[in-house]
Amino acid sequence: MTNKSDLVLDVKNLKTVFFTNSGLFKAVDDVSFTVRRGETLAIVGESGCGKSVTALSLMRLVPDPPGRIVGGSVTLEGTDLLALDEAQMRAVRGNRISMIFQEPMTSLNPVMRIGDQIVEAVRLHRNLSNKEAQNIAVEMLRLVRIPEPARRAREYPHQLSGGMRQRAMIAMALACRPALLIADEPTTALDVTIQAQILALILDLQKELGTGLVLITHDLGVVAQTAQRVIVMYAGRKVEEASVEALFAAPKHPYTRGLMASIPAVPASGVAAPARLNEIPGTVPSLVRLPKGCAFAPRCKLAIKRCEAEYPPLADWGGGHLAACWRAEEVAEVA
């Protein structure tokens, strides 16, 4: 078993709901997972499956109203974050737990110098003079491999490219050496060549600093390259959890299988490319009116009567491979 002190993050039965005009919807419903020191956990799913809200819930940054965390616990290095008051939580944010966002173009304050934005993050949590914090900011920019860091620190966001800005965001997020870094689709908005660089950078720094990483993505290719463990989310719920090897070798949930099948394969030479890409039929259901049983049943080829009537429990298929599907065994056989 894993050593208990090795656990950086322990999320249990997290529930986040949104109160909207069309009703209450459960954006995150009973989700549990852990992250160990230096480990990368990927959270995968389609848009609207609750992965970003899960991340914001960990930071306690879900906009309230309309959102609210209504249950569960988020334990970071032994402290339950959900039990802290706002001032105590501010001392944790950006310090022990940090976040990188999807949109580097808009995530930096356009009227503040890059260096000053990092300095702010440092001085909020460390009792340092402006001069000392400036030195740390330049050091961080060097660490994320921005050329001429001292000059860049004096520049404004609009003077940097998208990739550079994401590097600056990473520098800011890691400036206080957090125990946990959450990266919410950090490369989605970037060019493919830059994507690889940024991912490599995050992984290098993670290794160097021993940070736990929660990587949120819809890209299974990214997952295969980076993560040790994966959780797959669908309609606010965790439907499968496994090590990367186990997941790619034998997915237990039909949704996971569908996701994998929809990755276009490069056809071997001499073989004609398939006329049509594989897709999962239908769309993600409205979270306001979820079916009583499995939320994926209406789109699932394997669905039976029971799937519509009862929500399947997360069952352990050995080695920590969890899946919530009544027909998980058949999924493996179909594969």
Add this chain to the structure above:
Amino acid sequence: MFAYLVRRLFLMLVTLFGISIVIFFLLRIVPGNIVDILFAAAGYVDPADKANLEKELGIDRPLIVQYWHWISGFLRGDFGYSYVSEKPALQEILPRIPITARLAGLALLFSASIGIPLGVISAVKQGTRLDYALRVVSLSGLSLPSFWLGLLILTASVAMFGQMPIFNPNPRTWLEAFATYAVPAAAVGFRSAALTMRITRSSMLEVLRQDYIRTARAKGASDAAVNYHHALKNAILPVITVIGIEAAFLIGGLIVTETVFNIPGVARFLVEAIRWRDYPIVQNLVMFIAVVVVFANFTVDMLYAVFDPRIRYTD
């Protein structure tokens, strides 16, 4: 930057030149001149006397000549003599400027120091009772003309204290000076404060939705730091624009307010001068106001670059 400033300055001169023509000819289009008014009051007209007086004042000459006479004098710093008091126009105008400047300055100070914080609060507390209350107050500020508000204040102070605030030309202390100007400045500044608040509110609401606000929160910044340091700095540009425009509109509001509160400032003086067709006073005073407005505009544009690093004035 230098070339930009030169071009900008040149444009300002062209603008002022255009304004001078408009002022001059508009004033001549208004029927009657001071001689007509004087003789009408006297009750009889001897055409010879009238012609003599017009000749003496120089208003019998062709308009182009009159214009040249005025504008060349203006550029030399010779502003002519008031037709009414026969004192140098400058001597009549100069002592009144500080009074109006204090009034306008105080009104703008009110509008910024009240309007901006209330706008921020209203945006941050969007949808709460406080927000609704502030929006109702600001709507009333926009709907109440300043002269009406001034009259209300005067009537209310008579009803409540049995007296009304009298303009005190020689205040002994700072407090007395403040008291003298505060009430009329508030009456005229209430509208600007209301407008500033509304613009601040909507601009803040726009900014508070931005990703970098979430980033600031994710760093662990406090609400105050997020609202005033991160958000307001981004939301301030439209507010500056409005305050700049208000500075110009204020002159109009002051004309009535100075009359209502019986304050001997330039604005009320201007109305009297227009009534007498006192050309040297009106022309020079309006020109002076135009210069102030044009420079206020220029200052606002320069402030843009100070507050937003993305704005740079290049050649």
